[in-house]
Amino acid sequence: MSALARGELRPGGATWISSRAVLVGVVGGVLSGLLGVGGGVIMIPLLVLWFGLGQREAHAVSLAAIVPISVGGIVTYGAAGEVRVPQAIALTLGSIVGARYGAKLLADIEPARLQFVFGIFLVGAAVVMGVTA
Numbered sequence: 001m002s003a004l005a006r007g008e009l010r011p012g013g014a015t016w017i018s019s020r021a022v023l024v025g026v027v028g029g030v031l032s033g034l035l036g037v038g039g040g041v042i043m044i045p046l047l048v049l050w051f052g053l054g055q056r057e058a059h060a061v062s063l064a065a066i067v068p069i070s071v072g073g074i075v076t077y078g079a080a081g082e083v084r085v086p087q088a089i090a091l092t093l094g095s096i097v098g099a100r101y102g103a104k105l106l107a108d109i110e111p112a113r114l115q116f117v118f119g120i121f122l123v124g125a126a127v128v129m130g131v132t133a
Helices: 019-035 039-051 055-079 085-108 111-132
Strands: none
Touching: 019 039, 019 055, 039 055, 039 111, 055 085, 055 111
């Protein structure tokens, strides 16, 4: 049953809030803070599988969630003195440029191709992490 049929997603792009959406956010937030992953690796697959969102919509929702997730991590790691400000600023500047380009690509790519490329990315990331562990 799709998210729309369950009443968790309304037509026309209206927002939805459900306990499952909050759970996806908690899992994404915990894994983001712990492992540095969350939005792309955890939230997107769950948004597609649990909520029936299209690949493009799941990416957009995940991107919107990055800011509050990052703020939570910055506050926690900052309080512990772990944030290297010059490197964080450089990453931020590069990310702003890269995110605009990536969002443009996201809007232009076919959903099936996006899903395939995202799947390849996840498999590649898993292989690299497994080899370097």
